[in-house]
Amino acid sequence: MAENSLTIFQRMGILLGPNNENKRKINKPQRPVDPLLVTTSPEEFKQTKTELQQQKYINDLWGKVENDMYARSIHNEPTRMAAYYDFESMEFFPEIAAALDIMSEEATVPSEQGKVLTIFSESERVRSILQDLFNKTLDIETNLQAWTRNTVKYGDNFVYLHLEHGEGVVGCTQLPTIEIERFEDTDLIAKKKKIRFQYKTKDLQFEPFQIAHFRLLGDDRKLPYGTSILEKARRIYRQLVMSEDAMLIYRVVRAPERRIFKVFVGNMEDSDIEAYIQKIANKFKRTPIVDSKTGQIDLRYNQAGIDQDWFVPVRTENAASPIDTLPGAAPLPIDDIEYLQKKLFAAIRVPAPFLGFGEAVGDGKNLSLLDIRFSRTVNRIQKAMIQELNKIAIIHLFMLGYEEELDNFTLALTNPSTQAELLKIELWSQKLDVYSKAMADAGNGFSAISMVRAKKEILGMSDEEIALDLQQQRIEKAAAAELANTASVIPKTGVFDKVDKIYGVKPGEGGPVPAEGAPEANNEFGGGPEIGGFGGGTEFGGGPETGGEAPGVSPETGAESGGGGTPPPGGPEGAPQESFIPGRHKPLITEKLISKTDSYNRDIKEMIEKIDKSIL
Numbered sequence: 001m002a003e004n005s006l007t008i009f010q011r012m013g014i015l016l017g018p019n020n021e022n023k024r025k026i027n028k029p030q031r032p033v034d035p036l037l038v039t040t041s042p043e044e045f046k047q048t049k050t051e052l053q054q055q056k057y058i059n060d061l062w063g064k065v066e067n068d069m070y071a072r073s074i075h076n077e078p079t080r081m082a083a084y085y086d087f088e089s090m091e092f093f094p095e096i097a098a099a100l101d102i103m104s105e106e107a108t109v110p111s112e113q114g115k116v117l118t119i120f121s122e123s124e125r126v127r128s129i130l131q132d133l134f135n136k137t138l139d140i141e142t143n144l145q146a147w148t149r150n151t152v153k154y155g156d157n158f159v160y161l162h163l164e165h166g167e168g169v170v171g172c173t174q175l176p177t178i179e180i181e182r183f184e185d186t187d188l189i190a191k192k193k194k195i196r197f198q199y200k201t202k203d204l205q206f207e208p209f210q211i212a213h214f215r216l217l218g219d220d221r222k223l224p225y226g227t228s229i230l231e232k233a234r235r236i237y238r239q240l241v242m243s244e245d246a247m248l249i250y251r252v253v254r255a256p257e258r259r260i261f262k263v264f265v266g267n268m269e270d271s272d273i274e275a276y277i278q279k280i281a282n283k284f285k286r287t288p289i290v291d292s293k294t295g296q297i298d299l300r301y302n303q304a305g306i307d308q309d310w311f312v313p314v315r316t317e318n319a320a321s322p323i324d325t326l327p328g329a330a331p332l333p334i335d336d337i338e339y340l341q342k343k344l345f346a347a348i349r350v351p352a353p354f355l356g357f358g359e360a361v362g363d364g365k366n367l368s369l370l371d372i373r374f375s376r377t378v379n380r381i382q383k384a385m386i387q388e389l390n391k392i393a394i395i396h397l398f399m400l401g402y403e404e405e406l407d408n409f410t411l412a413l414t415n416p417s418t419q420a421e422l423l424k425i426e427l428w429s430q431k432l433d434v435y436s437k438a439m440a441d442a443g444n445g446f447s448a449i450s451m452v453r454a455k456k457e458i459l460g461m462s463d464e465e466i467a468l469d470l471q472q473q474r475i476e477k478a479a480a481a482e483l484a485n486t487a488s489v490i491p492k493t494g495v496f497d498k499v500d501k502i503y504g505v506k507p508g509e510g511g512p513v514p515a516e517g518a519p520e521a522n523n524e525f526g527g528g529p530e531i532g533g534f535g536g537g538t539e540f541g542g543g544p545e546t547g548g549e550a551p552g553v554s555p556e557t558g559a560e561s562g563g564g565g566t567p568p569p570g571g572p573e574g575a576p577q578e579s580f581i582p583g584r585h586k587p588l589i590t591e592k593l594i595s596k597t598d599s600y601n602r603d604i605k606e607m608i609e610k611i612d613k614s615i616l
Contacts (some may be wrong), residue, residue: 008165012209012398016391077181080225084178086234093237095341095357096230099350103229104149106374106416107381116141117389121409126283130259130409133396134389138172147214148385150177155226157214158197161392168396172212175199182213184224209395214388216381226384229377233347240340247332265313273313349377372423375416379580384411434458502611 006014039045108116117140121127134140152155158180162171181198185413197206215226230237256294262281265273345352351374394406415421438454439447448453455461461469482489 008399009163009207009209013207014394015398016209016395052324080222081178081226083158083231083234084154086237087228087230090230090233090237091153093241095344095355096233096237096348098347098355100149100153102350102354103152103378103381106144106378107148107152107385107413108145109414109416111414116144117412118412118414119409120412123405128399129397129402130393130411133169137169137412138392143172143174144385148381150174151214151216151384152229152381155216155218155222155228155231156180159212159214161212161395163210163395163399165399168399169392173212180211180225208466214385216384229348233344236340236347238344240337240344243337243340247334247337250332260311262314270493277313313484319462323572333581349375364547377423378416386413431458502608507535508601 039048066443074231084509091100110116117131117134119127119134121130147157147159154177156177158175160173160175161169161189162173164170179200179202181200183194183196183198185194196210197211198204199206212262216228217223218227219231261280263277265276268276341357342352345355345357351371354374389411391531393409397406434456438449438450442448449457452466455466455469
């Protein structure tokens, strides 16, 4: 009675919350619970009391552990924010951005039917509702790729669901991952666990059924949040960035070539040499600049940097090479950069050839193995996405009143690895080959091993699967025998009833019967018994009204002429005869035939329109 007084949102909160009793009842033996113990044995009373006390202690301990997890999540909140900011900066690294794109694209690859998300259900109604939800309302073909990328990048992704009573999920909005917090705490008095989400900057709180929390569970230290794919690459990323910056700075500073000018100072005093050299150098440092206001040339002082030329005083006037060239730095080896790149690729679990680094060796077999390993990572991401998509589907069906159909569907994403499927097919092919050889006659009327043992050892089937396979084979043989007798059991399927109704011959309206030895009537000018065309049946061709002979015995041939016989071309006997040539002149027919043909055409048109309306 109390359950009936709850609103649909309260019942949905219980259904999707951590305290759902339906989850505990699954595969759990039911036994009557009696709060009173009736016994005359002191030992039984003492034992029962001790069990209840121990059970209470275990329940209290469980609540404390859950509260500790909540406190730990609060303590790790600053660390989570620091990681999110690192992930933001890491996305500007080309290799990491490409890896995120590849993972999200591989996880949402379309199937052979062109669908990103495949929905299976025994109920056509449920399948139709979910297809409308994901394809139209949520636009899963576009949004799922972005949701997956955020989930891979941060480890978490929060989507707000817009709910309407009686309509279910009517829209969704992407929430900023950095601004959303998830709280899981336990009320020790009520002994119930609570889950809630909070929008920090907006000071808003959401119920569990309002937020779809996509998360990649991996590191228990991050609970209740997920773990980003980039988490293990944070340190390597910093090292790689520092190494690349150092390499670029060195090359920018040391790469330019410089000149060494040897300035003759003769017997000049040492105290005067520095000023003299500075005077000579200033002549090279002044750069002519045009003033944009006055248009005059101004020699401005340009401080020489470390990439400028050098001036060296010499006392020998005939010094060799008064101007020397100081070469730039030689190209440095980048082994340390490549080493850090390999560690980065290993941390983000994306094969280097997928990002354009390295080439496949071994005729592509190595790349195939890498593809299989990478597909396992993608499958893990797909499972995380499917878990929350199932929650969205359950919420939608529950709000539409389909409470009995909440587990009558399955969602699936396409496996991106074709190599894994090919290896699976190849493995099955080898197993069946070995199985057929084991079942072959050894020459004495017996096979090498029994069929049951071969299915167990080679195909890996259990006793229940073998028994089920035998039952299925027996049913298939019975079905094959029934198919052989189909023609006598089903004389007419009714598949062509609509076509026969429109184009078929009605009862009592037989087609034209040509005379013996006569050519078949032309489709254009020799029609049926009623419309007959030119030379048709008794009404519109070849009849006595239009100058032709009545059906019966032809005076010229002596044979019967059907409704499709050819009329006399002229009309009255003895009149000049002329054959009809299409496109050159009109046929010789009477006005009565024209009016009757028009009237009949209108009747046919009305009849076809009625048939079309009845079919629609």
